Each structure stands twice: as C-alpha cells, then as structure tokens.
Amino acid sequence: MNARDTWIGDWRAALQRSGAVDDADADELESHLRDQITELESVGLTDEEAFQIAVGRLGKVDQLTAEYAREHGDRMWKQLRAPAPDTPGRLSIAVMLAFAALAAAIVLIARLLASSTASDVLLLNGPISPWFIRDLGLFVLPVLAAYFVVVRRTPTRRVLVLAAGVAVLALAVNLFPYAPGSASDQLVWIHLPVALWFVVGIAYAGREALSSARRMDVIRFSGEWAIYYALIALGGLVLLGLTILVLTPIAPDLIIEDLIGWIAPAGAAGAVVVAAWLVEAKKSIIENLAPVLTAIFTPLFAVMLVVAAVGYAVTGLGRDFDRDLLAVFDVLLLVVLGLVVYGISARSATQRAGLMDVIRLVAVVAAIALDLLVLVAMLARIGDLGFTVNRAAALGLNLVLLVNLVGTAWFTATLLAGRSRPVQLERWQTAYLPVFLGWVLVVILVLPPLFAFA
Amino acid sequence: MNIDKDLVAAMATPLVLAILAEGSSYGYAILKRVRDVSAGEVQWTDGMLYPLLHRLERLGHIVAEWGESPEGRRRKYYRITDSGRAQLADQRRQWETATRTLGGIWGFALPATGA
Numbered sequence: 001m002n003a004r005d006t007w008i009g010d011w012r013a014a015l016q017r018s019g020a021v022d023d024a025d026a027d028e029l030e031s032h033l034r035d036q037i038t039e040l041e042s043v044g045l046t047d048e049e050a051f052q053i054a055v056g057r058l059g060k061v062d063q064l065t066a067e068y069a070r071e072h073g074d075r076m077w078k079q080l081r082a083p084a085p086d087t088p089g090r091l092s093i094a095v096m097l098a099f100a101a102l103a104a105a106i107v108l109i110a111r112l113l114a115s116s117t118a119s120d121v122l123l124l125n126g127p128i129s130p131w132f133i134r135d136l137g138l139f140v141l142p143v144l145a146a147y148f149v150v151v152r153r154t155p156t157r158r159v160l161v162l163a164a165g166v167a168v169l170a171l172a173v174n175l176f177p178y179a180p181g182s183a184s185d186q187l188v189w190i191h192l193p194v195a196l197w198f199v200v201g202i203a204y205a206g207r208e209a210l211s212s213a214r215r216m217d218v219i220r221f222s223g224e225w226a227i228y229y230a231l232i233a234l235g236g237l238v239l240l241g242l243t244i245l246v247l248t249p250i251a252p253d254l255i256i257e258d259l260i261g262w263i264a265p266a267g268a269a270g271a272v273v274v275a276a277w278l279v280e281a282k283k284s285i286i287e288n289l290a291p292v293l294t295a296i297f298t299p300l301f302a303v304m305l306v307v308a309a310v311g312y313a314v315t316g317l318g319r320d321f322d323r324d325l326l327a328v329f330d331v332l333l334l335v336v337l338g339l340v341v342y343g344i345s346a347r348s349a350t351q352r353a354g355l356m357d358v359i360r361l362v363a364v365v366a367a368i369a370l371d372l373l374v375l376v377a378m379l380a381r382i383g384d385l386g387f388t389v390n391r392a393a394a395l396g397l398n399l400v401l402l403v404n405l406v407g408t409a410w411f412t413a414t415l416l417a418g419r420s421r422p423v424q425l426e427r428w429q430t431a432y433l434p435v436f437l438g439w440v441l442v443v444i445l446v447l448p449p450l451f452a453f454a
Numbered sequence: 455m456n457i458d459k460d461l462v463a464a465m466a467t468p469l470v471l472a473i474l475a476e477g478s479s480y481g482y483a484i485l486k487r488v489r490d491v492s493a494g495e496v497q498w499t500d501g502m503l504y505p506l507l508h509r510l511e512r513l514g515h516i517v518a519e520w521g522e523s524p525e526g527r528r529r530k531y532y533r534i535t536d537s538g539r540a541q542l543a544d545q546r547r548q549w550e551t552a553t554r555t556l557g558g559i560w561g562f563a564l565p566a567t568g569a
Contacts, residue, residue, distance in 0.1 A: 028481065028504060028530045031523070035482040036500075059501035071505040071512075 020069035096277040099147040100270035107269040137193035148203040184448040215430035223290030228275040291346030305366035333401040389451035468545040478533035
C-alpha cells in the first residue's frame with residue numbers, strides 16, 4: 001500500500017465515521033477522487049498536491065456527510081424492524097424469545113417454591129425464603145450464557161467447563177450454612193451475579209476468550225447491555241405503573257399484588273436475554289452509547305474527584321469516620337474504572353493522545369490519592385478493631401481496584417508522554433479481568449468459611 | 455462570474471437530468487460536462503452531486519448500476535428513466551418561462567419552444 005492509498009483510506013474512514021455514508025457511497029466517492037487525482041497528475045502535479053486538490057474539490061468532509069445525512073436520514077436513525085421472512089433474523093428472534101421465556105419460567109418456578117415456606121424476609125409483596133434472593137443470579141444468568149452457547153455453537157467441552165463452573169458456584173452458595181441475614185449472605189448475594197457475568201462473558205467471547213480484542217468486546221457488550229437493560233426496565237416500570245392505575249378501579253388488590261409479585265420478576269428475568277439480543281442486533285446500527293455517556297461524565301467526575309481529594313487533604317478524615325466509607329470508595333473507584341474502560345473502548349488504536357486522555361489521567365490520579373487517604377485510615381481502624389468479613393471484602397476489592405488504577409495512570413501518563421500506545425492501556429485492562437474474577441471467587445468461596453459464615 | 459449558490463442548487467436537477475438525457479454517465483463525467491458547458495462558470499462542490507444523484511434515484515428519475523471504468527475501477531453509472539425525461543421536460547418548461555419573463559424585462563427574448 002503506498003502513501004496515496006493510506007491518505008485515501010483515512011479520508012474514507014473520516015467520511016464513514018458519521019454513519020451517513022455507507023460502503024457503496026464511499027466506493028463511489030473514492031472512484032471520483034481517483035479519477036480526479038489521475039487527471040491532476042496527468043497535468044504534472046505531484047501525488048500529494050493532486051490528492052489535496054481532489055479532496056478539496058469534493059468538499060469538506062462534515063459538509064459532505066451532512067448532505068448525505070439529509071438524503072439518507074434513515075441510516076442515521078434506523079428503526080428496529082422485524083427482518084423479512086426467510087432470513088435467519090427471524091430464527092434469531094425466535095431463539096432469543098425462547099431463552100427469555102425460559103429465564104422468566106425459572107424465576108417464576110423458583111418464586112413459587114420460595115414463597116411456600118414461612119419466612120420473615122419480605123420481597124415482591126410476600127414472604128420469601130432467603131435462598132431466593134441469594135440465588136437470583138443463578139436463575140437468570142446461566143440462561144443467558146446458555147443462549148450464547150447455542151447461538152455461537154460452542155464446542156461441547158467448553159460448555160461442560162462453563163457448566164461445571166456454574167455448578168460449583170451453585171453448590172457452594174446453597175450448601176454453605178450462612179446465618180440468615182448475615183454479612184456473608186449479603187456479600188454472596190452481591191458477588192454471585194458478578195461471577196456469573198464472567199461465565200456469560202466467556203460464553204459471549206466464544207473460542208477467543210483469551211484474546212485481548214475479544215475481551216474488549218465483552219466489556220463493550222457489558223456496558224451496552226446495562227444501558228439497554230436500564231431502558232427496558234424503565235419502560236417496564238411505566239407499563240406496570242399504568243397497568244396498576246388502569247386496573248385499580250375494577251380489580252381487587254389480588255390482581256395488583258400478582259402483577260408486582262409475579263409478572264414483574266418474570267419480565268425482569270426475560271429482559272436480561274432481550275437486552276443481550278438487542279446489543280447484538282443493533283451493534284452496528286447506532287453509535288454505542290456507553291462511550292458517549294463516558295465522554296460526558298469523565299470530565300464531571302474528574303472535577304468532583306479533584307475537589308474531594310483536595311477537601312479531604314485539607315480537612316482530614318475526621319473523627320466520625322464512617323465504617324461504610326470504604327465501601328463507598330469501592331463504588332467510586334468502580335465508577336472511575338468504568339469511565340476509563342469505556343473511554344478506552346471507544347478510542348481508535350491510531351488516535352493520538354488528546355485532551356480526553358489528560359482529563360482521564362486527572363480523574364484517575366485524584367481517585368488514587370483520595371483512595372490512599374481512606375485506605376490508610378481504614379487500615380488503622382482494622383488494626384484497632386480487627387477484620388470482619390465485610391471489612392475484608394471491602395479492603396480486598398479496594399486493593400484490587402487500586403492496583404488497576406495505578407496501572408491505568410501509568411499507561412495513560414506514558415501514552416501522553418508518547419512512550420506507549422493506546423493498545424497497551426487496553427491490554428492492561430483486559431489482562432486484569434481475571435484478577436477481578438479471582439477476587440469475586442475468593443469472596444464467594446473463601447471468605448465466608450474463613451469468617452465462620454458470620 | 456460567480457453564480458449564486460441558490461441558483462446553482464435550483465439548476466442542479468435539470469442540469470443533471472439533461473446531461474443524462476444525452477446518454478448514461480457517471481459522477482465525475484457529469485461534473486466535467488457541467489464545467490465544459492458553462493465554461494467553468496457554474497461551480498459546484500463536487501461531492502454534493504452524489505446526494506443529488508441518490509435523491510433522483512430514490513424519486514425514480516434515474517437508475518444506477520455498478521460497472522467498471524476502462525482501468526478496471528468500480529464505477530457507478532446513472533441512466534435516465536421515462537419518469538426522469540418527463541421531469542426534465544417539465545423543468546425545462548419552467549426554466550423557459552423564467553428566462554422568458556426576465557428576458558421580457560431585460561430586453562431579450564427566448565423562443566417559446568426550445569431550440
């Protein structure tokens with residue numbers, strides 16, 4: 001490929017970025033461009049001069065794409081429509097609906113079994129056994145993993161490994177003798193879905209689960225899934241609320257309780273699969289949302305973090321140091337990490353370091369500084385009062401996140417200094433994923449026995 | 455002399471249809487023809503021609519077909535349809551009326567039917 005082909009390739013990429021110019025249009029414009037270049041060269045211009053003039057005559061890229069967008073508005077805002085018959089698309093919808101129904105059915109059956117026992121735990125308008133809440137992830141996420149296994153035609157051996165992983169988690173979670181309402185119980189309830197999401201991720205990645213690029217796809221998928229799920233949940237709430245309002249005058253309370261107690265959980269379970277399917281179906285159609293939200297919130301979080309870091313540095317942590325503060329900071333670090341990861345996922349490998357990377361670095365460094373302050377205070381507290389299962393879990397997650405953010409800060413700084421490439425930052429994040437999985441498994445499988453299921 | 459942008463935009467459709475009425479052609483050649491006929495006075499941002507061609511295609515006035523240039527490059531050729539010819543005839547009547555009206559005031563006259 002010579003220099004001219006590279007220039008033309010870049011120009012094409014710029015044209016197509018907005019989505020208004022499709023491949024065929026770009027072919028047509030490129031053909032025009034090459035005709036023009038040939039003609040200009042035949043009158044004695046150099047390669048580069050000819051390219052510059054030809055591109056100039058075709059018009060500014062933004063004006064050109066705006067004109068295309070006006071003519072091809074449908075491309076900018078494609079509706080999700082049922083594919084024409086006899087395409088594989090219809091089958092894919094049927095498979096998706098079958099798995100969504102399966103997830104809903106499992107949740108309902110579990111709900112039926114769980115509500116039959118007397119319990120003081122109240123959920124979904126009725127008493128319910130604690131195991132229902134603890135196992136919630138197990139009813140739904142393995143179904144989602146199974147959906148990907150079927151869609152991707154995963155080889156049997158790999159399926160068995162995934163199934164074995166799910167089985168180990170299910171057994172451990174249900175055989176461990178937790179005290180009802182104990183801290184261990186709650187920790188498992190929070191961490192089990194995360195561990196199961198890794199199973200989903202591995203099923204999603206297919207056979208290349210070890211490649212960095214594929215892992216990045218899993219991260220992108222997870223972000224988009226969360227957004228679609230939130231949107232579906234919002235719609236579901238509106239539907240549910242209106243249904244209740246409409247039915248209240250004519251129906252006894254029973255119907256309304258049934259709605260909340262049975263239909264809502266079934267819908268929530270089914271939506272897990274539907275959202276995953278939507279991400280896949282709409283992947284190439286609209287711009288991914290997670291990176292857009294990231295671009296909006298990274299600068300805002302950077303400001304907040306810097307203010308907080310300076311504030312805490314000036315005032316100190318104070319005597320009323322809240323014991324939950326470490327958990328709050330874990331959430332904060334998770335958010336910062338999310339912003340960083342989705343920011344990276346949207347940046348193209350060839351893009352040079354820019355302002356956004358500076359903002360990202362500021363956010364990460366402020367988060368690290370803030371976290372170190374809290375960590376030191378927390379270690380002192382643990383030194384005085386000793387470990388509990390909650391403190392151990394929070395401290396562990398804190399350290400896992402801290403190491404990741406330090407690495408992130410390092411690679412972002414060297415990227416800005418021009419001494420590393422974006423792909424290294426990406427590899428750092430994708431290579432770190434197993435550490436998260438490892439820690440989550442420790443919390444589920446090791447910490448509860450260690451602290452006598454307190 | 456620079457022709458006003460709005461006027462160029464108004465001319466664009468009949469101009470493209472008229473050139474395609476001479477025979478099927480492709481974007482680059484259409485623009486060359488415009489430049490030749492107007493002696494370079496009708497200036498166009500080259501890229502803007504293509505959305506116009508796509509609009510005319512959507513309206514059914516022209517049809518497009520991928521072919522190859524003599525050098526073996528992929529190239530999209532456009533051909534006028536019957537509906538395009540009808541549209542061209544209609545536009546031509548309008549333009550003749552417009553130029554006749556202006557000519558009546560400015561002191562030159564155009565034949566009532568085209569040459």
